[in-house]
Amino acid sequence: MNEEFAREVKEGLSAKPKYLSSKWFYDEIGDQLFVNIMNMPEYYLTDAEFEIFSEQTTEIVRALTEDVSKMALYELGAGDGTKTIELLKSMNSNEFVYHPIDISQNALDNLKVRLHNELPEIEAKPLQGEYFQVLDSLSVDNATNKVILFLGSNLGNMYDDVAKEFMGQLAQSMQSGDKLLLGLDKIKSVDVVLPAYNDKQGYTRDFNLNLLSRINKELDGDFDVASFQHVPKYDEESGIASSALVSSKKQKVNIGKISKTFHFEEGEPIHTEISRKYDLQILDKVIEGSGLRIIREFNDSRKYFMNVLLIKS
Template structure:
């Protein structure tokens, strides 16, 4: 049994305002459902960032100040299947840039698949996958003299509350050298009619994705959640710029988690907060960057102005 999972579920359900960590969405079923989410018409994020990588790869190369003759390492945090990144890799390869691709992920399975697909589709690209913690790998790379370019895409930073996003940026900053650059993908603030359907699609895939977390707790911790007694409900206002997902109890009920030897009471309408997705603009990102040495030096957006990839550079304070 995953002891961290057990501990985190206990902490979350025991809190005055119940929460479940979004990182636990991703078991085998959750992984498959998220692939479905990324391909559904309402989920604009993946397509919007892919638009930038496919149609503006020369602009990306220029914004990152890459030189064909200067060796650099292209490091991707949470690389996944690398679909977007391969557009950039191909452009760099076609123009004979001297680089190595270093994807980092906690999933060994994802890295093996990525290495295989890059070898097949882009046989000239040097790839050196690294499994583990982002910052441990970056700390090793920091010792080298050549430039490091870090990709952190998909608005993954938006899953962190602002306070933790600031901590992430400061740790990232500490593991880079002066002159190293970061390509940070973020979802832009936009109207409710665009954002909410991305988290509440017509086919109910996102609902199943959220409810699968309760199924996982039932299976792994011996709980008795009745999935029919919880509704998926996202909330978003353009003024705040933060989308939140909740599972809402439809009645007064008690859920027992056998492995914890505990029961948790839910009142009708009580929420479990499962996910946060922050949306950004220049002002919010500047606040997140705070007193770090990472400074915005460029910004590219997709054709519909839904998503942005910011280029940051570590500078002398």
Template sequence: MIETFKKEVKQGLENHPKTLPSKYFYNKIGDALFVEIMNLPEYYLTRSELDIFQNKTQDLISAFQLKPESYFELIELGAGDGLKTKKLLNALDAQKFSFDYFPIDISANALSLLKEDLSEVLPNVSVKTQQGDYFEVLASLKESNKPKVILFLGSNIGNMNDEKAAQFIYNLGANLKPGDKLLLGVDLIKSKDIVLPAYNDNQGITAKFNLNLLERINNELGGDFNLNQFKHQPEYNEDDGIAKSFIVSTTQQTVHIKSIGASYHFEAGEKIHTEISRKYNDALIEQIIAETDFKLDTKIMDSKAYFADYILTRH
């Protein structure tokens, strides 16, 4: 893991413009900060999808087209704290559906906390945590030949550009059988006054979350980033529906990373691109799945129509 981290940091900082992968936001500190972000008044995304899982749970279950007596595997990519999924698990349990829940996450810490929590609040639900890369875990689960429902929530697909998103969904299909379902949660295109504050909260939690990536490089790779000389900067273009996060150097400076054995110069105002947060509409979703093995079945929106859970079927 540390070698991959080192390699990807090196590649990113040698890019023009500089980049760092958003997946490295998530260590113990990053996990805790993201939970704080999800509870911020400005961060509508979690509340919007939670609205669906709380108030349209039966619509979701109906869209899966499953019978209570027929066993299936419920697989969640990037499960995190399972806040929304617990609403679905509770309903499935109450209706005596036969299933195992497989939460997949890169963070062992997040999985451990989730399993502990579910053992208390939903003791009847079978939880089989899977740490690692989505596709490696899915490839291992593919052998079971059991019907599968994949959950990919939180508009995490929006962290990819459209080409990568299409490839990602194609790869998911390659690990599934005809009839298997994918619940794809996406943030819908909205105005700047709603979107931008979600990535730039008044308390500065999102800024800490973004800058924690530099702290990780300092702690794990021997970097000497001075966090006081960098700032968090989000941007959003309403026309194309793409939000981006940057870490910006506030001064001209050079940073050394010991384990890489390299120094990186920054001009004042120079940006490191850390994350993309794509917003969607029906046409974009249809475009992204056009060359995959999925067809669009159902679209379920929250009460404000900020967010949508699309149900796709592998054909």
């Protein structure tokens, strides 16, 4: 049993309001559903970041490698790596080792096969675990600069206070001159944002509901998955999209491996994910005091998404 998963499910479903962390979306089924979501026309985020990487490759690679003599390349939450591969194609494979980090072993296994087939010259050393578990266990010599990729609007899955703590902790694992490339979804109107979390094919719904199926499978739960509805929202004012699974009836759910029964009222939500949209002012607040400084910004042609390059002072 994954003890961490069990502990967090117990904590989240005992809280008021109930919540489950989005990091548990990614088992074998969740990984595939997320790939399906990324291929949906409504999920503009992937296309926009891919466009930045494919149209501005030379500029980005130059900015990443400038003033970096020896580089170790890390990626937090690498997933299927499609966009990263676009970037790696233009980087000199002799000059670095690529370390994709992901909580999902399945995602890393798939990525390793892909890299082997598409870019066999790249030396890849995948690392499975939570971002900081892995980052804290790493030490590089003083002559090596870390370049860290954190793409796909992953930072947006954190509330601002958590993101601020995260960036502070990330900065502490970096030395002066190390760089961080962030992929951030920009604040924009509801008619563009909301469909990205409510695709017509229902992949986002299935992706959220799969979390309940995962609890049933791994923790011996008896969620009646069909009695929960996926409800996405987007607040244009705050720039925060959020998803919840809402119980369509009064019911109880037993989870055998944590020896607990949870009660649900009709209409009661389990919060599963937030997707914070950014502008540079919000990012400035999130990195304040961390020692990180913004040095470049790359936008797609529609200005939906930005990749921001930061350096540790």
